[in-house]
Amino acid sequence: MKQFPFKVITFSIFIVLIVPMCLQDGMFMDGLIYATISKNLANGIGSFWFPVFSENDLTSYHDQLPLFFGIQSVFFRILGNSLYVERIFSILMACLTAFFMVKTWRLVYKNNLEIKHTEWAPVLFWILSPVCFWTYINNTEEVLMSVFATASVFLILKGLKTGQSRIPYFIAAGACIFLCGFCKGFQGLFPLVTVGFYWLFFREFSFKKAVGYSLIILAVPAIITGILLLNETSHQSIIANINVRLTRTFNGSEVATVNSRFYLGYRLLLELIPATILMAVSYLWYRLKNKKRNPARSAKYAYFFIATGLSGSLPLMVTLEQRGFYLTTSLPFFALGLATLAAPYISTLVNGINPLKKGFKIFRIVAVALLIMVLGYSVMQTGKIKRDKDELHDVYITGTVIPQRSIISVPRELTEEFALRAYFVRYFNIYWDWKNHSHEYYFTRKELNKSVPGYYNKVSLDLKKYELYKRKF
Numbered sequence: 001m002k003q004f005p006f007k008v009i010t011f012s013i014f015i016v017l018i019v020p021m022c023l024q025d026g027m028f029m030d031g032l033i034y035a036t037i038s039k040n041l042a043n044g045i046g047s048f049w050f051p052v053f054s055e056n057d058l059t060s061y062h063d064q065l066p067l068f069f070g071i072q073s074v075f076f077r078i079l080g081n082s083l084y085v086e087r088i089f090s091i092l093m094a095c096l097t098a099f100f101m102v103k104t105w106r107l108v109y110k111n112n113l114e115i116k117h118t119e120w121a122p123v124l125f126w127i128l129s130p131v132c133f134w135t136y137i138n139n140t141e142e143v144l145m146s147v148f149a150t151a152s153v154f155l156i157l158k159g160l161k162t163g164q165s166r167i168p169y170f171i172a173a174g175a176c177i178f179l180c181g182f183c184k185g186f187q188g189l190f191p192l193v194t195v196g197f198y199w200l201f202f203r204e205f206s207f208k209k210a211v212g213y214s215l216i217i218l219a220v221p222a223i224i225t226g227i228l229l230l231n232e233t234s235h236q237s238i239i240a241n242i243n244v245r246l247t248r249t250f251n252g253s254e255v256a257t258v259n260s261r262f263y264l265g266y267r268l269l270l271e272l273i274p275a276t277i278l279m280a281v282s283y284l285w286y287r288l289k290n291k292k293r294n295p296a297r298s299a300k301y302a303y304f305f306i307a308t309g310l311s312g313s314l315p316l317m318v319t320l321e322q323r324g325f326y327l328t329t330s331l332p333f334f335a336l337g338l339a340t341l342a343a344p345y346i347s348t349l350v351n352g353i354n355p356l357k358k359g360f361k362i363f364r365i366v367a368v369a370l371l372i373m374v375l376g377y378s379v380m381q382t383g384k385i386k387r388d389k390d391e392l393h394d395v396y397i398t399g400t401v402i403p404q405r406s407i408i409s410v411p412r413e414l415t416e417e418f419a420l421r422a423y424f425v426r427y428f429n430i431y432w433d434w435k436n437h438s439h440e441y442y443f444t445r446k447e448l449n450k451s452v453p454g455y456y457n458k459v460s461l462d463l464k465k466y467e468l469y470k471r472k473f
Contacts, residue, residue: 001355002350002351002353002355002360003117003118003120003350004364004367005360005363005364005366005367005368006118006120006350006367007120008364008367008368008370008371009367009370010120010121010123010124010127011120011371012367012370012371012374013124013127013128014094014098014123014127015371015374015375015378016374016377016378017127017128017133018090018091018094018127018133018136018137019091019378019381020377020378020381021133021137021381021386022087022090022091022136022137023084023087023378023379023381023382023383023384024381024382024383024384024385024386025083025383025384025385025386025392026385026386026387026388026389026392027086027137027138027139027387028138028139028140028387029418029419029422030138030139030140031086031138031139031140032139032419032422032423032426033053033418033422034064034068034069034072034086034139034140034141035072035085035086035139035426036053036422036425036426037051037052037053037061037069038068038069038072038073038075038076038086039073039076039081039085039426040052040053040425041069041070041073041076042073042074042075042076042077042081043076043081046059046060046061048066048069048070049066049233049234049236049237050237051066051069053422053425054425054431054432055405055429055431056407056431056432056433057431057432060240062237062240062241062243062244062245063241063244063245064141064183064184064241064245065181065182065183065184065185065237065238065241066182066237067144067179067182067183068141068144068183071144072085072086072089072144075088075089083426083427086139087139089139089143090136090137090138090139090143091136093136093143093144093146093147094127094136094143096147096151097126097143097146097147097150097332098123098126098127100147100150100151100153100154100332101119101122101123101126101150101332101335101336102119102122102123103154104150104153104154104157104336105118105119105122105336105339106119107154107157107158107161108157108298108301108340109298109343114347114348114351115343115344115347117347118339118343118346118347118350121339121342121343121346122332122335122336122339122340123335124278124339125274125275125278125279125334125335125338125339125342126275126331126332126334126335126336128274128275128278129271129272129274129275129331129335130271130274131267131271131324131325131327131328131331132271132328132331134324134325135325135328138325140325140328141183141184142325142326142328142329143328144183145180145183145184145188145328145329146328146329146331146332148176148177148179148180148183148188149176149180149188149190149191149312149329149330149332150332150333151173151176152173152174152176152177152180152191152194153173153191153194153308153333155169155170155172155173155176156169156170156173156191156194156195156198156217157194157198159173159213160195160198160204160205160213166213167216170213170216170217170220171216171217171220173191173194173217173220174216174217174218174219174220174221175220175221175224176191177189177191177192177217177220177221178220178221178224178225180329181221185241185245185246186315187312187315187316187326187329188329189221190308190311190312190315190329190330191308191312192214192217192218193308193311194217194308195210195213195214195217196210196214197304197307197308197311198210198304200307201300201301201303201304201307202300202304225238257320257321257322257323258320258321258322259320261317261318261319261320261322262317263317263322264313264316264317264322264324264326264327265313265314265317267322267324267327268313268327268334271324271327271331272334272338275334275335275338275339276338278338278342279338279339279341279342282342282345282346282349283342283345285345285349286345286348286349289349289352290348298340298343298344299340299341301336301337301340302337302338302340302341303337304337305333305334305336305337305340306333306334306337306338308330308333309330309331309332309333309334309337310330311330312329312330312333313326313327313330388419388420388423390464390465391417391419391420391423391465392423393463393464394463394464394465394466395420395423395424395427395428396427397461397462397463398424398430398443398461398463398466398468399424399427399428399430401441401459401461401468402428402430402441402468404428404429404430405429405430405431406430406431406439406440406441407430407431407432407433407439408430408431408432408433408439408440408441408442408443409433409434409436409437409438409439409441409442409443410432410433410434410442410443410444411434411444411445411448411451412434413445413448414432414434414443414444414445414448415432415434437453438471439471440470440471441459441468441469441470441471442456442468442469442470442471443466443467443468443469444466444467444469445465445466445467446465446466446467449467452467452469455471455472455473456469456470456471456472457469457470457471457472
């Protein structure tokens with residue numbers, strides 16, 4: 001009863017930060033590429049081990065391992081090719097991540113009912129991180145990795161806390177860790193350290209057992225990977241990913257996205273500001289209401305979760321290819337850690353509320369009204385465009401003229417606009433060719449029209465930034 005309005009408000013914030021933007025058109029380039037590859041796979045273009053972005057180029061895409069595309073392609077097979085398919089996928093992944101965070105919280109506090117029912121707190125701390133909800137809006141691989149990472153840590157804790165039959169939990173956790181790593185490689189394997197951190201902070205079993213448990217968990221992804229490497233097709237795909245991704249990342253300066261290896265450390269501090277503020281507010285509010293000593297805190301669990309989060313974020317600083325959304329996979333654990341520090345204050349304050357008072361009844365009504373408004377606002381965003389408005393305008397008009405699965409000529413200067421190119425493939429299966437200027441259609445920016453070959457005539461269309469030409473004969 002007392003927790004109800006806080007849960008409703010957290011759910012409302014969760015929705016308003018993700019759903020409205022997901023329902024709008026336009027997407028970050030990486031997420032757009034992943035959705036395109038998944039859609040292609042669902043429609044028989046490419047295979048699981050050799051996914052395809054475009055039938056004209058990138059006919060074998062190995063920048064990432066194929067699991068994300070394989071799972072998302074199932075959604076395309078079921079729901080069709082609508083732009084909302086990848087949005088539904090991302091929203092569902094956010095819900096599953098929140099689910100495993102709640103399950104972990106309830107497991108940790110199963111003997112402390114007052115704190116157990118504040119499971120909304122870590123979810124609120126997590127979703128308020130700007131890069132977190134940005135990631136779910138833009139369909140990056142971290143949305144799926146976060147599910148497997150949080151599931152694996154929950155299963156490991158479940159296994160450690162059960163009196164018997166631990167091995168099935170460890171095997172399931174190892175499978176989840178493999179799946180997490182099979183999205184983007186080594187950076188998804190960080191939950192392997194979970195048992196080690198638990199032993200370090202709690203010492204509930206011997207070091208020998210900690211090593212044994214860790215080896216059981218490690219054996220699962222190792223065995224699965226070994227089996228895959230024995231198969232010729234999967235072996236070729238995995239090696240291609242290593243050659244494309246790892247070799248380029250560590251040896252190629254052209255993939256550097258930052259100037260300092262400590263960029264993600266600084267970015268992490270920024271992303272945790274909302275959660276830190278909430279933690280500080282809960283403490284100050286508690287001190288105003290209670291002059292006595294601070295309540296006992298489960299600091300060890302806070303250290304455990306934060307250490308797990310650091311294991312998933314600090315190794316990302318090894319290279320100069322760093323992007324803020326890489327942190328998304330580790331953010332649930334920072335949220336759990338900071339919420340653990342704040343939980344005694346939050347639970348004491350919430351449990352001190354008199355649910356019969358008029359003020360609390362009004363608070364409940366306001367919470368429900370907020371949820372209704374958020375749902376209404378989300379529905380109103382359907383069909384709107386959040387980014388690349390002019391580009392999408394021209395793509396949709398052009399796509400009605402050019403037959404699907406056509407190859408069109410473009411100037412080389414246009415190849416820098418990869419998002420535009422991806423929109424053509426995602427929505428119309430129209431492919432670009434900047435080497436051959438003899439296809440039936442030629443597409444270019446208006447300021448580049450002087451370079452259009454003379455054997456093309458301009459097609460009269462109401463385009464904003466681009467122009468379409470058709471061969472005379």
